[in-house]
Every structure is written in structure tokens, then in C-alpha cells.
Amino acid sequence: MSEKFSLSVDGSTHTVTADPGTPLLYVLRDDLGLNNPHFGCGLAQCGACTVHLDGQPIRSCVTPVSAAGNGKITTLAGLGTPEKPHPLQAAYIEEQVPQCGYCINGWLMTAAAFLRDTKKPTEAQIKDALSGLKCRCGTHLAILRAVKRAAAMMG
Amino acid sequence: MISIAKLNRPSRRALLKSGGALVVSIGAPMPLQLARAAEEAWLVGAQPPLTPDQLSSYIAVNADGTISIFSGKTDLGQGLQVALAQMVAEELDVPFTAVKVVTGDTASSVNQGGASSASGIQEGGKQLRAAAAEARRVLVELAAEKLGVSAAQLVVDGGVVHSNTEMAKSVSYAELVGGRYFNVTLAWNGKIGNPLYAPGKARPKDPKDFKIVGQPIKRQDIAPKVFAQQDFCTDIKVPGMVHGRMIRPAVAGAMPVNVDESSIKDIPGARVVWNQGFLGVVADKEWDAIKAARDLKVTWSNPTPPFPDQASLYDHIRKAPVRKSETEGRPVGDVDAAFKNAARVIEAEYEWPFQSHASMGPACAVVDIKADQVTLWTGSQKPHFTRDGVARILGVPPEKVHGIWILGPGSYGRNDAGDCAIDAALLAKAVGRPVRLQYMRDQGTGWDPKAPASIHRARAAIDASGKVIGYEFTSKAFPRVDVNSNESAPHDTLAGQLTGVPLKSGDGFGVPEESYGFANKRTGYWETIAPLLDRGSPLRTSHLRDPIGPQVHFASESFMDELAAALNLDPVEFRLQYVSEPRDIAVIKAAAEKAGWQPAPSPRKGQGGNTVSGRGFAYVQRHGTRLAIVANVDVDRSSGKIWPRKFTVAHDCGQIINPDGLVRVIQAGVVQGISRTLWEEVKFNNKNVTSVDWQSYPILDIAEAPEAIDVVLIDRPEIAPSGAGEPAIRPVAAAIANAVFDATGVRIRRVPFSPDNVKSALS
Numbered sequence: 001m002s003e004k005f006s007l008s009v010d011g012s013t014h015t016v017t018a019d020p021g022t023p024l025l026y027v028l029r030d031d032l033g034l035n036n037p038h039f040g041c042g043l044a045q046c047g048a049c050t051v052h053l054d055g056q057p058i059r060s061c062v063t064p065v066s067a068a069g070n071g072k073i074t075t076l077a078g079l080g081t082p083e084k085p086h087p088l089q090a091a092y093i094e095e096q097v098p099q100c101g102y103c104i105n106g107w108l109m110t111a112a113a114f115l116r117d118t119k120k121p122t123e124a125q126i127k128d129a130l131s132g133l134k135c136r137c138g139t140h141l142a143i144l145r146a147v148k149r150a151a152a153m154m155g
Numbered sequence: 156m157i158s159i160a161k162l163n164r165p166s167r168r169a170l171l172k173s174g175g176a177l178v179v180s181i182g183a184p185m186p187l188q189l190a191r192a193a194e195e196a197w198l199v200g201a202q203p204p205l206t207p208d209q210l211s212s213y214i215a216v217n218a219d220g221t222i223s224i225f226s227g228k229t230d231l232g233q234g235l236q237v238a239l240a241q242m243v244a245e246e247l248d249v250p251f252t253a254v255k256v257v258t259g260d261t262a263s264s265v266n267q268g269g270a271s272s273a274s275g276i277q278e279g280g281k282q283l284r285a286a287a288a289e290a291r292r293v294l295v296e297l298a299a300e301k302l303g304v305s306a307a308q309l310v311v312d313g314g315v316v317h318s319n320t321e322m323a324k325s326v327s328y329a330e331l332v333g334g335r336y337f338n339v340t341l342a343w344n345g346k347i348g349n350p351l352y353a354p355g356k357a358r359p360k361d362p363k364d365f366k367i368v369g370q371p372i373k374r375q376d377i378a379p380k381v382f383a384q385q386d387f388c389t390d391i392k393v394p395g396m397v398h399g400r401m402i403r404p405a406v407a408g409a410m411p412v413n414v415d416e417s418s419i420k421d422i423p424g425a426r427v428v429w430n431q432g433f434l435g436v437v438a439d440k441e442w443d444a445i446k447a448a449r450d451l452k453v454t455w456s457n458p459t460p461p462f463p464d465q466a467s468l469y470d471h472i473r474k475a476p477v478r479k480s481e482t483e484g485r486p487v488g489d490v491d492a493a494f495k496n497a498a499r500v501i502e503a504e505y506e507w508p509f510q511s512h513a514s515m516g517p518a519c520a521v522v523d524i525k526a527d528q529v530t531l532w533t534g535s536q537k538p539h540f541t542r543d544g545v546a547r548i549l550g551v552p553p554e555k556v557h558g559i560w561i562l563g564p565g566s567y568g569r570n571d572a573g574d575c576a577i578d579a580a581l582l583a584k585a586v587g588r589p590v591r592l593q594y595m596r597d598q599g600t601g602w603d604p605k606a607p608a609s610i611h612r613a614r615a616a617i618d619a620s621g622k623v624i625g626y627e628f629t630s631k632a633f634p635r636v637d638v639n640s641n642e643s644a645p646h647d648t649l650a651g652q653l654t655g656v657p658l659k660s661g662d663g664f665g666v667p668e669e670s671y672g673f674a675n676k677r678t679g680y681w682e683t684i685a686p687l688l689d690r691g692s693p694l695r696t697s698h699l700r701d702p703i704g705p706q707v708h709f710a711s712e713s714f715m716d717e718l719a720a721a722l723n724l725d726p727v728e729f730r731l732q733y734v735s736e737p738r739d740i741a742v743i744k745a746a747a748e749k750a751g752w753q754p755a756p757s758p759r760k761g762q763g764g765n766t767v768s769g770r771g772f773a774y775v776q777r778h779g780t781r782l783a784i785v786a787n788v789d790v791d792r793s794s795g796k797i798w799p800r801k802f803t804v805a806h807d808c809g810q811i812i813n814p815d816g817l818v819r820v821i822q823a824g825v826v827q828g829i830s831r832t833l834w835e836e837v838k839f840n841n842k843n844v845t846s847v848d849w850q851s852y853p854i855l856d857i858a859e860a861p862e863a864i865d866v867v868l869i870d871r872p873e874i875a876p877s878g879a880g881e882p883a884i885r886p887v888a889a890a891i892a893n894a895v896f897d898a899t900g901v902r903i904r905r906v907p908f909s910p911d912n913v914k915s916a917l918s
Contacts, residue, residue: 019442026442035390036383038564040516041596042445045849048516048564077383085382092381096373096815099232099823101380102387102515102564131858134849136515136565137232138826140860142819 005065009034010078020066024058025049027065028075036076037105040134047106047133051075057110076105079112088112091149099137106133111147115154123148197293199338207265207353208343211336213286214243216294220314220329222247222254224287227267227351228279229259229536231566233823233880234374234816235275241812242280245367246287246359247294248311249328259538259560268348269537270566271640272778273701273878276812278349280876286341289355293339297331347539362810362872369870371815388534388561388572389519389593396521397424398441399582399592400448402434403602406842407462408688409455418452427451428585432653432691435578437586445595460841461688469506469905472610472631475684479634479662488675490616493625497616501721505613505710506905509633509837510606512699513852516564517599518575522582523589524549529556531580534563535572540641544573545580548645567827569697571603573642577650597847602649604697605837607633609664611710616675621722623733628667628678628711635702636661637686637695652691660686665703667711668776672735678711693844694837701881704777705831705888709906712773712889716757716896725754726772726893734774738781738807738871743774745805745867746783757893758900765792768800769898773886779877780808784825786890790898795914798859799829799891804883805867809874821883822864828887830855836907 002017009032016031023042028034028051037060040048044059051060052074080086085093088108098104107130114129115121121129126147135143203209215223224243230236240254247254257263267279291311298316299306302324310319317325343353362368379385404410410432419425424439425447436451438444463471494500521532522545529551535541542558549556563572571594579592594602609632616625637660638647645651646659664681687694719729727747734740746752752770759769767790774783787801802825811817834853838846846852888906895913896902903916 022442026440030441033392035386038387038389038516039593040564041848043596043848045596046515075383080382082378082382089381093377096377096819098377098380100515100562100565101232101377101385102562104380105383108381127858127860131856133857134515134854135857136513136567136827136854138823138830138855139819140826140855140857141822141864143857144860 005068007068007073008071009073010075016065018065020064022065023061024051024063024065024068025060028060034075034077038102040103045134046103047110048103050106050109052109052113055113057113076108079108086112087150087153088115088146091146091153095142095146095149097139097142097146099139103133103135107135107143111150115147115151119155121151126151197297197338198332198335200335202336203338205263205265207347207351208341210286210289210339210341210355212265213283214290215336216290216328216332218329218333220253220327220333222249224254224256224283225264226256226258226279226283227264227269227539228275229270229538229560230275230376231270231536232376232562233820234813236376237372237374237816238276238812239280239283241367241370241372242284243287245365246284247291247314249314251367251372253314261539261542261556261558265351266347266539267351269539271349271537273880273882274349275880276876277779277878278351280812282352284359285352285354288357288359289339289341290337292355292357293337294328294331298326301326301331365872368810368812369872370813372813374816386561388532388563389516391521391532391561391591393521393523393589396589396591397437397439397586398444399435399437399579399590400444401578401592401594401598402436402448402451402453403598404455406455406458406460407693407844408458408691411453412456413454415452419447419450422447422450426586428582430581430654433581433650435582437582437588437590461692462694462839462841463687464841465839468508468608469610472608472633472684477631477682478685480680480682483666483679486677486679487673490625490627490675490677493616493675496618497625498619499617500614501617501718502612502614503714503717503904505611505713507609507706507709508906509608509694510699510831510835511600511837511846511852512567512570512603513600513854514563514565514567514570517594517596518563518571519591519593520572520576520579521589521591522576522579524583527555531556531558531576532561533558533572533576534561534566535576535642536566537641540643541573541576543643544577544645544648547643548577548580548648548650549584567700568702569604569638569640569642571599574649577642577645577648581650600852601844601847602693604638604695606699606702607635607696609633609703609706611707613710613714615714615718617722623673623718625675626671626673626678630664630681630707632664632681632683632706633686633696634660634662634683635664636697637692638697640698640702649691658689660689665707667707669711669774670736670739670776671733673733694839700827701777701884704881704885705828708773708775708885709888709892712775712886713892713902713904716771716889716893717902720757720896723756725756727752728754730772730774739774739776741869742781742783742805742807745869746785746803747772749805749865749867750785750803752785757897759897762898766790767792767898769894769896771890771893771895771897773889773893775882775886777878777882777885780806780879780882782806782882782886784886784890786887786894788891788894788898790895790913792899792917795910795912795917797833797891797895797908797913799833799861801861802864802890803867804864805869806879806883807869807871808877808879808882810872810876811868811870812876814868817868817879818866820879821866824881824883825864825887826855826860828884829861829891831884832888832891832906833908
């Protein structure tokens with residue numbers, strides 16, 4: 001049975017009607033027309049669908065819309081803008097990180113929460129925080145360089 | 156929903172009209188104050204046919220003085236667009252920022268083969284460079300007539316042609332051409348795809364005059380990705396569109412015998428499309444399509460399970476009848492006599508598993524069939540061929556299909572994107588609505604065309620003095636292309652095979668590329684065997700990045716290391732004794748020097764403890780490119796885990812267009828090579844492929860990333876650029892295997908070097 005949900009996404013509130021079991025990813029993409037969270041696996045194994053729910057990275061491909069509750073959802077589009085980039089976004093451009101870029105939500109949204117909570121992280125801490133995310137193009141080294149650069153920018 | 160207007164690429168006409176004061180109206184070229192014969196001959200108001208022999212098919216000077224270039228190559232995120240713009244800006248003497256690159260749209264570019272064989276610059280750039288040089292020649296001739304100055308006295312700076320004695324005597328490209336099309340015929344070689352070449356009369360610039368080529372200009376496509384403004388193929392939405400999902404059998408080769416459509420009657424808008432083995436569903440909402448595909452009750456036929464046990468894969472290859480064999484190139488000397496006279500013969504055999512493209516996301520395509528026009532949005536890296544495939548499966552002429560390439564979720568060869576486009580076309584035709592089809596993860600990994608599994612045998616004849624007097628290398632393998640490297644023919648697609656199109660399996664393999672000057676040498680022989688399942692197989696083979704390259708050179712370069720060890724020689728010194736080409740010698744020396752290589756035979760002596768370290772060397776060629784690589788690894792003996800700690804690459808692909816982009820492409824290629832070496836193996840049982848996600852098809856995790864990949868670029872401006880997108884993967888497995896041998900004294904001859912495999916090899 002479909003239900004109504006009121007979702008706060010990137011600072012705007014949207015009302016959608018959906019089956020409560022619908023993964024948040026499809027509500028964001030289909031009902032709200034947001035393209036940035038991507039379908040990679042539907043199994044919480046890759047990170048391409050990652051958004052923040054109340055500041056914590058979640059895999060929207062396995063999170064039912066009903067579990068988003070009254071929480072605040074932030075997508076990559078809400079992380080920063082060309083005018084006011086998040087340090088990670090600036091670092092990603094500086095380090096020319098992505099190739100195809102389809103994986104980008106996982107890395108940026110996970111790293112954003114990590115760097116917010118962990119100042120001056122070690123390389124081992126960074127690798128641990130990002131472990132499990134997938135990049136098939138093999139940009140691993142560039143990702144690490146960018147996260148270190150952003151960490152330095154964030155003090 | 157994205158509007159169509161946003162998604163459609165600007166038309167040629169719109170591009171030509173763009174700009175402020177110089178806008179011209181459609182179909183009405185700027186009136187000429189002085190009609191000149193040359194102008195009438197070289198410029199026209201209406202676009203000449205989009206054929207490979209027309210200069211206008213590659214390049215246009217827009218009304219605002221910007222340059223548009225149209226490439227049938229696609230940029231998968233490796234910076235090709237920047238490199239192409241650099242090459243064109245250089246030839247035309249315009250700023251880099253004046254060049255706009257349009258790629259992979261069948262309405263604006265000819266078939267240059269798409270992304271293929273690392274030829275974006277090697278072939279695609281070569282053609283655009285030739286076209287730009289010809290455009291400059293024509294523009295300077297036009298300026299000469301307009302200014303009354305001989306062409307020899309004219310120079311071009313920033314898109315303005317002026318006299319070299321009187322700066323004031325000048326005219327801009329925009330003033331000369333703006334808004335009209337070149338009407339210049341090129342000397343086309345009659346080929347399409349990668350080998351297409353159509354030069355004009357002009358010679359490209361002398362590299363000593365380069366100002367833009369060779370500069371580390373940054374990519375323009377990064378920021379849109381970082382700010383979530385980049386539309387991928389998966390983001391295409393068109394009015395009236397429905398979402399599709401395909402249904403594949405649990406047992407490969409099984410066909411649906413009964414489909415109970417009532418099982419999904421409660422899912423809004425869900426419909427079934429069934430034709431022989433082709434089975435899919437559509438629904439208005441994507442999640443509903445997924446549910447319908449999951450819930451649809453299907454009764455399948457019960458075929459004999461088609462596959463051997465995975466454990467017997469290599470035995471199967473050894474024993475299977477040879478379907479095709481070939482000797483490429485000519486043997487050197489008398490190999491048989493060398494082995495007869497040998498004081499010692501060394502031999503080894505190597506094994507490589509099936510591997511999957513396992514793209515970041517499963518493929519997606521959108522097909523919109525209208526009465527007079529079919530539009531295809533695809534992430535397939537060869538969109539002109541995809542266009543042809545869609546036309547054929549729909550039975551319409553190719554010119555009625557507009558193929559638009561949009562970045563897909565990763566693309567490393569013939570992945571699942573091509574099949575997805577053809578499937579989407581059949582769904583769209585069946586339901587009479589535009590269809591967006593995305594595969595699911597298990598289909599992306601489980602049902603993409605696979606890189607072939609193979610075995611390789613190498614043997615060497617050594618004389619009494621320790622000299623290699625004979626070398627032989629052979630392969631026996633599944634063919635590199637059960638299905639072609641593009642999807643233009645229905646028999647090369649799952650949809651075609653599942654709807655009864657007569658089969659026509661491809662064949663072929665490949666051989667090592669190196670310059671070892673052994674006196675007697677036979678390395679060109681290969682044998683291929685029949686596929687395990689001839690129709691609709693999840694183990695059908697096709698090109699995965701550097702097709703057959705990693706397999707063959709894992710074996711050939713591991714074997715060189717085995718020879719060096721057997722002769723108690725340093726691996727670098729051994730290679731330098733036999734490598735004969737100066738460019739090969741240069742990369743070998745450069746890599747060794749940069750890595751601080753200290754000569755010593757492997758294995759390393761005197762290491763104790765659980766974690767041991769080693770260094771390994773490999774060198775390869777690929778289609779003109781040469782590189783050498785040093786791997787430094789740590790091996791945890793008790794767990795079998797390898798940490799590929801550091802790599803050093805020396806890379807020579809001739810003339811370097813963009814060193815910054817090149818380094819990144821090499822580094823990412825090495826990482827993908829590490830992943831394929833340490834982790835990647837398509838698992839299967841006798842019924843089907845069981846590698847269906849990232850747990851069952853693991854790739855290199857970021858926690859295992861090397862701490863550094865140092866790259867030494869050897870620039871050779873006088874040598875035409877060759878490819879870089881694939882060569883760096885090629886030597887990685889051998890370098891790691893050689894490093895593991897150096898560390899442990901144990902030779903691993905089967906990929907992947909997963910902890911379990913390494914542990915059992917060490918025990």
C-alpha cells in the first residue's frame with residue numbers, strides 16, 4: 001500500500017507517495033528527479049548510491065523510504081556548489097580524480113562525514129574509512145591524494 | 156525529469172550559429188561582398204554529406220570564431236577530449252579554449268570506431284590533426300585571396316590570419332568562414348572504424364613548433380561530475396518512458412517454456428515481453444519493473460548443465476579439440492634445431508581465468524522509437540556500431556537511428572552496454588513506448604561478455620654457455636571474441652542469440668609483443684577452442700581492456716623471469732642482453748633507474764619472518780607503445796596476502812599530447828591491472844556463472860592500494876603518438892608474480908593471486 005512521505009532533501013521538502021518498502025534511491029531518482037545518487041549494485045556493496053541521512057552516510061539502494069522518516073537527506077548536489085565547493089569537491093578537481101565518475105557519491109559522501117568527524121586523519125584511518133567502496137576505473141591513488149588534500153584544507 | 160532539450164546535443168546548425176554579432180540565419184550564409192572562386196569552392200551554406208571524405212565531417216569554424224570538432228571516438232574519463240582539443244588547437248593556431256569537442260553522436264560524427272584498442276589519440280587524434288591541418292591550409296589560402304598577400308607571407312595567431320610584415324593586414328577565421336561549412340574533399344582510405352584515415356593536402360605542424368600539444372591542460376569534465384551535474388546514460392528520461400528489466404535463466408541455456416503474466420498483475424503497469432529466450436518486463440516506475448522481474452513466475456526448460464566444474468577449467472582447455480589455430484608472423488631461425496642442440500630446456504605453463512568487465516554500474520540504455528526516427532542513448536563505447544546493431548535488430552535503415560553516446564557506468568571494452576542497447580530496442584518495439592533499460596548487478600557481472608580463460612606454454616633452449624638459443628611460446632584458449640568487440644550484428648548480441656538469429660561465433664587470439672632477439676624464436680602460434688555454450692552464454696567471450704594482453708604477457712614476462720632465475724642472472728640484465736630495440740632498452744633502463752634497482756638474481760636471499768618483500772620486473776610493447784614496470788610487493792606468508800606496495804613505470808607512447816592526463820591514465824591502468832592479478836576470477840558452477848556481485852567478484856580495495864605508482868614519461872615528439880589507455884595493464888601480473896618469486900622463491904603461474912591461492916602455493 002502506498003503511503004505519503006515528506007522528505008527533506010538538500011534543504012527542500014518534498015511530498016511523495018510511495019510503497020514504504022521502496023528503496024530511497026528510487027524515490028530520489030524517479031519521484032524527485034535527482035540524478036546524482038547512482039544505482040551500482042542494489043546490495044550496499046559499492047557506495048554509488050550514498051547519501052547522508054542526518055549527516056551519516058547511508059546506502060540509499062537498501063534503505064526503505066520509510067526509514068528516512070523525518071530525517072534530513074543530503075545528496076552530493078547538496079554537499080557544495082561550484083561557487084561554494086566542499087573541500088573534498090575542490091580537492092577532487094585539483095587532483096583530477098574521477099575517470100567515469102559513476103562511483104563518486106560513495107567516496108565523496110563517505111569521506112565528507114569521515115573528515116567532519118576525524119581531524120588530521122592518518123593514511124591508515126583514511127583507508128579504513130573508505131574501505132569497501134568501489135572504483136572500477138582504478139583511481140584509488142588519486143582518491144587518496146584528494147582526501148588527504150581535503151583533510152589538510154579542513155584542518 | 157530532464158528535458159529532452161537539455162539532453163540533446165546541440166545540432167551542427169546550432170553550433171555554427173552560436174555567437175553574438177556574427178549569427179547567420181539558417182540556410183542563408185553571410186553574403187559575400189566579393190565572390191571568389193576559392194570561397195565558392197571551399198565553403199558552402201548547407202552541410203555536405205556526413206561522410207568520412209568530407210572535411211566538414213570533422214571540423215567547423217563557428218560564427219563566433221570557436222572551433223567545433225566532431226569525433227567518432229568516445230572519452231570514457233581518460234581525458235581524450237582534452238587531448239583532441241589540444242591537437243586541433245595546435246594545428247589551427249587557436250587557443251585551446253576555443254575548441255569544442257563533440258564525441259560519439261552519430262548525427263554529427265563518422266564512425267571512427269569509438270573507444271577501442273587505446274586508439275583515441277593514435278587513430279582518432281591522428282585524423283582530427285590531419286583535418287585541422289587541412290582546415291588551416293584552406294583558411295590561410297582564403298585569407299591570402301582576401302588580403303591580397305601570398306599564403307607564404309601569412310601567419311596565424313589566435314585564430315587571426317595576418318601578414319608577417321604588416322600586422323594590420325589581417326582577417327579572422329570567423330570572418331573568413333563563420334557560419335558556413337567546409338566544402339573540401341579529403342583523401343579517405345575507404346575504411347571506417349579505427350583505421351579510418353582521411354588526410355588533406357596539408358602536412359601537420361613540425362613538433363618543434365608545438366605550443367599546446369605537450370601541455371598538462373586539465374580535464375573539463377571533472378567539475379560537473381564532482382558537483383553532481385553530469386548526466387550519465389542512466390539519467391536519461393524521455394516523455395512517456397517506461398522502465399525495463401531483463402530476466403535471465405538460473406541455468407545458462409535454459410529457455411522459458413511458460414510465463415505466468417498474472418503473477419505480476421498487482422504491479423502497476425507491469426507488462427511482459429517474451430520472444431523465445433528473450434524475456435523482459437516493463438513498468439512505469441523503476442522499482443515496479445524491478446519487482447516485476449523478481450516476482451514473475453517463469454517455468455524454464457531443463458537443459459543439461461553446460462559448464463564443467465570450475466576446478467577442471469584448465470584441464471578442459473588442455474583437452475578440448477582445437478577449433479582454430481594460427482601462426483602469426485614468421486618464426487626466426489630454426490627453433491626445432493635449437494631445442495635439439497640445447498644443453499638445457501626450461502619450460503613452464505601459465506593459466507589465466509575468465510574475467511568480467513564488472514563495470515561500476517550495470518549497463519543502461521534508452522530507446523525511443525518514433526514513426527520516422529529511432530533515438531538511442533547508450534553508454535556503449537562504440538556508439539556508431541551500437542546504432543547499426545539497433546537498426547538491424549529493429550529492421551530499419553541505420554540512417555533512421557540516431558545514436559547518442561552518453562557516459563555510462565564504466566566501460567572497459569565490450570561490457571554489458573551493447574547488449575543492453577539491443578535489449579532496450581526490442582523492449583521498446585514490443586511495448587510501443589520509449590524504454591529505459593538498466594540491468595541489475597548480477598546481470599552486469601554475471602552476463603557481460605567475458606575476457607577469455609587461457610593457458611600459455613613457454614619453453615626455452617639454453618646452450619652450454621648459458622645463452623638462450625631458442626624460444627617458443629604458444630597459447631590455447633577460449634577465443635577472444637565469441638561475440639565481436641561491438642554489437643553491430645545481431646548474432647553478436649544476447650538478444651539476437653536468444654531470438655534465434657543464426658550463430659556466427661568469432662575467433663582468434665593473440666601473441667606476445669616484445670623485441671627479444673633470441674636467435675631462434677617462434678612465438679606466434681595459438682589455438683582456440685569452442686565456447687562451452689554456443690548460444691546466450693554468460694561465459695561468451697569478448698574484449699575486456701587490453702584483450703588477451705594481460706594473459707599473454709603474464710606468461711611471457713613471467714617466463715623471462717624464470718629464465719633469468721634459472722641462469723642466476725639479474726632480471727633486468729637478462730632482458731637487456733636480448734632486447735634489441737632502442738626504445739625498449741630505454742624504458743627498461745628508465746624504470747630500473749627510477750626504482751633504484753640493484754642488480755641481483757631472484758629470489759632475494761636472507762629474508763626471515765612472516766612478511767617478506769620482493770621486487771619484480773616486466774617489459775612489454777603494445778601497438779607501438781613500450782613500457783617497463785617494477786613492482787615492489789610484501790607477502791604475508793601465513794595469510795597469503797600480497798600487498799602490492801609500490802610500482803615504477805617507464806612509459807613511451809611516442810609523442811606526448813598531455814603529460815598530466817597520461818600519468819593518471821597509466822596509474823589507473825596499473826591499479827586495474829593489480830586488481831585483475833590479485834583478485835579477479837569469474838566463478839561458475841556447472842549451471843551458471845556464480846560471480847554476480849562485488850562479494851563474488853572482488854576487485855582491489857582502496858585499503859590495498861599501492862602507496863605509490865611512480866611514472867617516468869619518455870617523450871618522443873618526432874614519433875606519432877600511440878596508445879596509453881591499455882598498455883599499462885599488460886605487464887602488471889608478470890611484475891607482481893616476479894616480485895612474489897623474488898620475495899618467496901615460489902613461482903605462481905595461475906591468476907588470481909588471491910590470499911587462498913598464494914597460501915596454497917606457498918605451502
